[in-house]
Amino acid sequence: MVAAPLAGAQEPGETIEVQGARPEGSARAPGTAATIIDIALFGGEVRSVAEMLSTAPGVSIHALGGPGQAATLSLRGASADESLVLLDGIPLQGPGGGAVDLSSIPATLLDRMVVSRGVLGAQFGAGALGGVLELLPRSARGTWAGGAEAAVGSFGTERLALDAAMPAGNGSAVVALQGDRTSGDFEYARQLTPEIPGAPFYGFTRENGDATRGSGLLRISQELGSDLGLDFLLQGSAGLRGLPGPSSAPTPHSREFDAAGTGGLRLRGSSGEVAWSLRASGRLDRSELRGVTAFGDCEDGTPDCPRQDQRSSSARAEGELALPAGDANTLRLLLAGGGEWVHGTTGAHRRGLFSAAVREDFALASGFWLHSALRLDRVGRQAGLSPAITAEWKPAPVHPLSLRAGWGLSFRTPTFTELYLERGGIAANPDLQPERAWSVDVGAEWRLALLTLSATALWSSYRQLILYQLFPPARVKPFNVGEARIAGVELQAVVPLPAHLLATLSYSFLDAVNRADGHKLAYRPPHRLFARLARRGERLEGYGEASFTSAIPRNAFDTAFVGSQLLLNAGVGVRAAGPLWIDVEAKNLLDKRTYEDLFQYPLPGLSIALIARARL
Amino acid sequence: MKRIALLLLVAACGGKYQAPPPVASIALPDGSQLNPYDSTKPGKARPQGMAAAAGRVYVTLSNQRDTDTFPVNAGPGFLAAFNPSSDKVTLIDLGGTDGHQCQNPGFVRASADGYLYSPCSGNFSGTDGARAIVEVDPLANVVTRRAAIPDGRVPNGVAATANKIWTGDAFTTTVFSIDRKTFAADPSAPVAVDCAKSKFSYVADVMTIRGDVYALCASDTSGELYRLDPDGGAIKSHTTVGPNPTELAGLDDGRIVVVNAGDNTLTVVTASGVTLSASKVLTFSSQTAALQDVRAFGRTVFTVASGSNTAQRIDLDAQGGPKVVAEANFGPGAGPYNILPLDDMQAIVSNRGTNSIAAANWVTVK
Numbered sequence: 004m005v006a007a008p009l010a011g012a013q014e015p016g017e018t019i020e021v022q023g024a025r026p027e028g029s030a031r032a033p034g035t036a037a038t039i040i041d042i043a044l045f046g047g048e049v050r051s052v053a054e055m056l057s058t059a060p061g062v063s064i065h066a067l068g069g070p071g072q073a074a075t076l077s078l079r080g081a082s083a084d085e086s087l088v089l090l091d092g093i094p095l096q097g098p099g100g101g102a103v104d105l106s107s108i109p110a111t112l113l114d115r116m117v118v119s120r121g122v123l124g125a126q127f128g129a130g131a132l133g134g135v136l137e138l139l140p141r142s143a144r145g146t147w148a149g150g151a152e153a154a155v156g157s158f159g160t161e162r163l164a165l166d167a168a169m170p171a172g173n174g175s176a177v178v179a180l181q182g183d184r185t186s187g188d189f190e191y192a193r194q195l196t197p198e199i200p201g202a203p204f205y206g207f208t209r210e211n212g213d214a215t216r217g218s219g220l221l222r223i224s225q226e227l228g229s230d231l232g233l234d235f236l237l238q239g240s241a242g243l244r245g246l247p248g249p250s251s252a253p254t255p256h257s258r259e260f261d262a263a264g265t266g267g268l269r270l271r272g273s274s275g276e277v278a279w280s281l282r283a284s285g286r287l288d289r290s291e292l293r294g295v296t297a298f299g300d301c302e303d304g305t306p307d308c309p310r311q312d313q314r315s316s317s318a319r320a321e322g323e324l325a326l327p328a329g330d331a332n333t334l335r336l337l338l339a340g341g342g343e344w345v346h347g348t349t350g351a352h353r354r355g356l357f358s359a360a361v362r363e364d365f366a367l368a369s370g371f372w373l374h375s376a377l378r379l380d381r382v383g384r385q386a387g388l389s390p391a392i393t394a395e396w397k398p399a400p401v402h403p404l405s406l407r408a409g410w411g412l413s414f415r416t417p418t419f420t421e422l423y424l425e426r427g428g429i430a431a432n433p434d435l436q437p438e439r440a441w442s443v444d445v446g447a448e449w450r451l452a453l454l455t456l457s458a459t460a461l462w463s464s465y466r467q468l469i470l471y472q473l474f475p476p477a478r479v480k481p482f483n484v485g486e487a488r489i490a491g492v493e494l495q496a497v498v499p500l501p502a503h504l505l506a507t508l509s510y511s512f513l514d515a516v517n518r519a520d521g522h523k524l525a526y527r528p529p530h531r532l533f534a535r536l537a538r539r540g541e542r543l544e545g546y547g548e549a550s551f552t553s554a555i556p557r558n559a560f561d562t563a564f565v566g567s568q569l570l571l572n573a574g575v576g577v578r579a580a581g582p583l584w585i586d587v588e589a590k591n592l593l594d595k596r597t598y599e600d601l602f603q604y605p606l607p608g609l610s611i612a613l614i615a616r617a618r619l
Numbered sequence: 620m621k622r623i624a625l626l627l628l629v630a631a632c633g634g635k636y637q638a639p640p641p642v643a644s645i646a647l648p649d650g651s652q653l654n655p656y657d658s659t660k661p662g663k664a665r666p667q668g669m670a671a672a673a674g675r676v677y678v679t680l681s682n683q684r685d686t687d688t689f690p691v692n693a694g695p696g697f698l699a700a701f702n703p704s705s706d707k708v709t710l711i712d713l714g715g716t717d718g719h720q721c722q723n724p725g726f727v728r729a730s731a732d733g734y735l736y737s738p739c740s741g742n743f744s745g746t747d748g749a750r751a752i753v754e755v756d757p758l759a760n761v762v763t764r765r766a767a768i769p770d771g772r773v774p775n776g777v778a779a780t781a782n783k784i785w786t787g788d789a790f791t792t793t794v795f796s797i798d799r800k801t802f803a804a805d806p807s808a809p810v811a812v813d814c815a816k817s818k819f820s821y822v823a824d825v826m827t828i829r830g831d832v833y834a835l836c837a838s839d840t841s842g843e844l845y846r847l848d849p850d851g852g853a854i855k856s857h858t859t860v861g862p863n864p865t866e867l868a869g870l871d872d873g874r875i876v877v878v879n880a881g882d883n884t885l886t887v888v889t890a891s892g893v894t895l896s897a898s899k900v901l902t903f904s905s906q907t908a909a910l911q912d913v914r915a916f917g918r919t920v921f922t923v924a925s926g927s928n929t930a931q932r933i934d935l936d937a938q939g940g941p942k943v944v945a946e947a948n949f950g951p952g953a954g955p956y957n958i959l960p961l962d963d964m965q966a967i968v969s970n971r972g973t974n975s976i977a978a979a980n981w982v983t984v985k
Contacts (some may be wrong), residue, residue: 192636195948196982197906198931202946206636251908251928252952252972296685299952299972307660311687348687425688472818472839473863478689482818519817520840560862560882563905596635603908 029119029137032126033364034374034393034407036061036446036459036493038509040116044537047544047576047586049154049162049612052116053105056136057550058533060459060493060509061120064105065526068604070160070185071214071244075102079120079461080489080515080527081133084469085415085438087123090138091222091236093267093284094128099420100315100345107240107263108138109181111152111164112220115139120493122442122463124389124413125376128358132415132440132465140220140236141166141177149619156588156612159186159213174225174232180218187212191605192596193250204597209605211245211255231272239264246295249603254300258293278325285318297428311426313347315419319356331366337378349423349431354383370397382416385437389413403451412441421469421481429471430480438483440465446493453499463489486518489527500536507535523556526601544586545575555601568598576614586614642950644970644977645706647699652710653682654718655694660684662693666969666976668726669959672735673757675700676959678969678976679724679737680710692749696724696739700760703967703978711760713739713753720765722749726824730779733757738774738786745771745790752777752784752797764802769795772809776824778832780849785832787812787822794825794834796852810852812836814843814859828869831855835877837864844877844888846895858895860886868915874935876920878910885913885922887935900941901933916960923958923968930958930968930979947979 028037038059045055053064053074065083066074075083083102088095095103119126120134127135149167154160166179189212192204218240225233241262248254267284292311294303301308319341328334337360344353360378367373372395379388391411398404417435425431446459468485494510511531515524523529530553537546549571554564571593576586589611596608650661665681677698684693695714701707713721721739729735734754741749750768755761766784768774775789783805784797793809814820816838823837832847842864845857861879864886868876875888877897885901903910908926915921920933920941932945949955954972958979961967966979 190636194906195639196929196946197904197927198929198943198946199982199984201985202982204636205639207639207951250951251926252954292687296687297690299685301685307684307686309687428689474819484817557905558882562882562884562902563908565905594635 029117029126029135032119032123032135032393034372034395035119035121035123035126035409036407036444036461037117037119038495040118042110042113042115044539045110047584047614047616048546048574048588049156049160049614050110051106052108052110052113052138055110056105056116056118058507058509058535059118060495060511060531061134061491062118062511063528063531063552066600066604067602068247068600068606069187069189069209069212070158070607071106071183071187071216071242072212072604074105076105076136077527078118078133078136079442079463079491080513080524081440084418084421085130085132085440087127087131087135088138089127089135090238090265091140091267092137092282093236093265093286094317095265095286096315096317096343097288097290099313099349099418099424100343101418101420104261106214107216107218107242107261109164109183109216109218109240111166111181112140112179112218112238113138114141120459121409121444121461122411122413122440123391124380125360125378125391125411126362128378129380129382129387129389129413129437130415132413132438140222140238141168141179142222142224146170150617152614152616154612154614157610158189158607159184160610160612161185171223172225173227174223176221176223179220182217184215185213187214187245187247189605189607189610190596191250191608193605194597206596207250207605209247209607210253211247211257214242214244216240216242216244230274231270234267234269234271236265236267238266246292247604248300250599250605251603252299254295256294256300256302258303260291260293261289263288276327280323281320282322283318283320285316287314287316289314297426311348313345313349315343315345317341317343317356321358328363333364335362335364336360345419345423348426349419352419352423355381357381370399371395380414385416387414387437387439403449405448405450406446407448408443408445410441410443412439414439417469417481428478430474430478432481435469435481436467436483438465438467438469453497453505455495455497457495459493461489461491461493465489484519487515487524488518489513489515489524502538503540504536504538507533507537509533517559522559522561525556525559528552528555542578543576544584545573547571547573557601565599565601568595569593570595582617582619584616586616588612588614639950640980642948642953642977642980644949644973644975645701645708647678647680647974647976648708648710649974650682650684650693653680653694653697654712654714656718657693660693664697664699664974665690665971666699666974667724667956667971668728668737669957669967669969670727670729670735671959672729672733675702675757676967676976677727677735677755677757678957679727681723681725683723692722692742694718696721696737698724698727698735698737698755700757701976703961703976709760711755711762713737713755713762715762715765719749721751721753722747724753725775726777728777728779728826729757731781734763734779736777736779736784738777740773740775740789743773743789745773750774752786754802766797766802766804769804775822776826776835778825778827780827780830780832782850785825785834785847785849785852787825787834789821792820792822792836794822794832794847794852807852810847810854812843812845812847812854812857814838815841823865824867826867826869828875829873833867833875835860835864835867839863839881842877842879842881844875844895844897846890846893856893856895858888858897860888860897861899865910866912868913868920870915870920870935871917876913876915876935878913878922880910883907883910885920885933885941887941900935901943903931903943907931911955912957914958914960914966916963919960919963921958921960921966923955925954925956925971928953928955930955930966932964932966932979932981943984945981945983947981949973949977953977
């Protein structure tokens with residue numbers, strides 16, 4: 004499935020380039036249910052990575068309220084730890100080895116995002132139980148190009164982004180920078196006595212919700228010969244933000260500093276029909292909590308309020324080989340090894356990483372394709388096999404209809420946080436075993452030019468799920484206790500309309516059930532609906548969108564829910580002069596100040612932003 | 620550009636809602652007044668259980684210090700005595716001569732003969748000497764006796780009968796007794812009061828109701844209320860309540876109410892002869908979170924939820940079934956932990972988060 008047509012040109016003077024074959028998903032997982040999100044389609048909008056992802060089916064975002072605050076990804080009802088995030092193929096992790104905070108990844112450094120859904124351990128490695136998010140950074144074009152964007156908006160929110168692409172040596176280079184800040188001091192409303200029908204709402208101002216972040220990206224590609232190339236990637240981000248806490252127990256003194264860097268070097272080449280690549284990559288993450296105690300906050304710098312420093316790093320090397328196997332088949336082999344390290348509040352720990360994978364793509368008769376994959380992952384002392392197979396069928400090579408089905412089985416090793424973190428109300432459990440899951444899905448798609456209609460039905464089964472359980476007297480501790488099944492439906496339509504209008508509709512249904520007692524799994528939205536109508540013209544652009552999330556179970560007994568939420572956003576922009584566009588955007592048009600996220604973090608009401616951008 | 624944005628900002632942020640009303644409260648002594656072991660690291664009062672005796676209200680002060688891991692005991696446990704109509708607070712040090720003979724008291728209950736009993740849980744290791752049951756004479760505001768706890772047990776909850784003081788174990792699903800004459804732990808084996816569980820279970824509380832001892836087993840998936848013989852601890856009957864029950868209370872008419880934090884419900888237990896039967900009668904709203912306590916005055920039930928900073932007054936006999944008829948909020952971060960009804964309309968709560976005592980300012984159903 005393709006959410007966004009890959010018609011890259013959005014800027015005046017740029018030729019609209021409809022490429023011959025739109026990518027249908029990830030190159031590493033052919034035949035998989037996937038959505039491609041083209042960042043350029045959100046030009047003139049102040050969008051975070053999380054906000055753009057929430058337009059895709061099968062995705063839900065767990066955000067801790069407000070701009071600049073932590074946001075994590077859930078795919079098909081899997082937890083954030085069960086969804087891999089890759090930057091240009093390099094796995095990202097949080098400081099504890101688990102979920103990636105999407106707010107630390109600036110959107111303007113990216114070209115595209117590919118969301119692949121399903122148990123995809125065979126294609127991407129252990130941990131991909133819900134799916135994989137691939138972040139594809141801006142790529143150089145070999146000619147001089149550049150852009151700038153400045154935005155100011157409600158709650159003291161400001162953004163400045165610059166990027167430039169240029170020829171460099173025998174190749175090209177791209178550099179991108181983004182700075183964000185927000186005061187985050189929005190107003191919100193709460194019912195203080197929710198048991199009383201019609202009880203009044205009272206107004207509060209969010210405190211300690213400020214955030215400042217700077218990010219950069221450098222990417223260089225060099226052609227070393229006719230069949231040899233070198234790619235270099237460096238990405239970094241650092242931020243400081245308040246941790247305001249839930250509305251019921253605010254923490255005005257808690258702060259977090261974080262910094263992360265990712266680097267990669269890839270040598271690629273080909274010889275005849277054989278293609279190969281060698282890659283070395285590394286990643287550093289740091290998070291320092293200030294003014295944070297077990298059950299509240301404290302004054303940073305006072306004797307009983309130590310800073311909590313957590314760092315993690317990883318390094319890996321991998322080699323890939325793609326070679327023909329028969330007339331129409333391709334065999335791909337991968338061998339990778341490395342290690343990952345943490346120290347800080349989890350204590351100091353390390354573990355080795357080793358992977359070996361094989362994938363073969365078979366072109367069968369009568370329009371059938373078969374993609375089989377098998378991967379061995381060893382993480383520390385825990386190892387497992389991840390097999391997968393997907394099948395595709397098209398009545399004819401250029402026929403708009405395609406049918407697909409996929410099956411995968413994989414596992415996730417516990418994170419360092421789950422194994423070793425003893426902090427606040429959290430206890431460690433070094434005896435945890437890997438989670439295991441399998442899933443099957445079937446789908447149909449109709450694609451004709453820019454029109455895409457698709458439907459997918461899915462079934463997933465999880466066992467040995469790691470869940471945090473109450474651990475008396477007053478802590479929670481992770482245990483391998485969960486058994487769950489998740490069924491669902493994902494629908495998507497991308498419909499080009501006259502007058503440069505493009506309509507997008509996505510719908511996700513999830514039925515996530517705890518097999519032990521039949522209750523719904525908490526924090527999984529049963530229904531999500533997203534609709535958007537956008538226009539991209541030579542002088543005028545704009546969009547309107549609606550996002551609806553049904554009530555979400557908040558406990559394990561089907562008796563507490565986060566209420567349903569409807570958000571309306573709209574924006575309009577004009578080309579003021581030359582390449583300069585001025586846009587105005589309004590989010591949460593209904594000014595609902597009563598919305599909260601899953602953890603009682605209030606969400607902002609109406610916000611307005613003014614954006615100026617130019618691209619040369 | 621910024622000017623336009625500011626104008627738009629002003630338009631976007633008009634005040635739509637009134638400010639929350641202030642909450643009147645009595646501030647409890649801070650850590651420096653609670654005999655900290657290290658004067659540079661005082662604790663906070665962290666009030667919990669409350670009981671009325673001798674015309675005053677008594678509240679336990681855990682006297683704990685927050686850290687980046689688990690709260691630690693910063694000094695001895697205390698009882699604070701006060702009259703709800705005044706700000707004057709009298710402190711009773713439960714720690715003994717060396718200050719280490721009682722730490723982290725969570726409950727306090729009055730016996731029929733007018734004494735107060737409080738279990739001290741220590742540091743939850745199960746081996747420290749700060750675990751105890753202390754007896755306080757409220758007329759003199761002094762500790763009269765102290766019973767040590769056998770190793771491996773952490774007292775939780777307290778029920779005073781004519782001959783025994785019963786307490787539960789925070790680490791296992793057993794209850795055991797202290798002889799009131801010798802004020803020493805009975806040598807008999809603890810009484811098992813199990814409940815179905817997935818991962819954890821413990822004794823949430825024990826209480827004397829109409830002469831019998833009731834013990835509440837709590838687990839992540841279930842809960843079980845046991846009725847025990849007050850002298851020997853023999854199990855008379857038991858019934859299943861909701862998941863992760865936190866507290867129980869007896870009504871004048873013999874019914875017992877239990878709050879279940881797991882599924883946000885209230886269970887009513889009725890006794891017919893020796894048989895107990897339970898019925899879930901109320902599911903609280905989704906915004907009500909972390910039910911911590913339930914108390915009764917006559918036939919009116921009071922509950923408190925620390926996660927939503929709220930207390931509820933419940934009419935069990937309302938037309939159409941039990942319902943919340945009034946609710947109070949104690950402000951962000953209050954963390955109300957226990958509630959004590961003063962009559963069938965008034966109640967006070969102990970705010971563990973803000974270290975205060977506050978009166979419920981009820982918002983009623985119209």
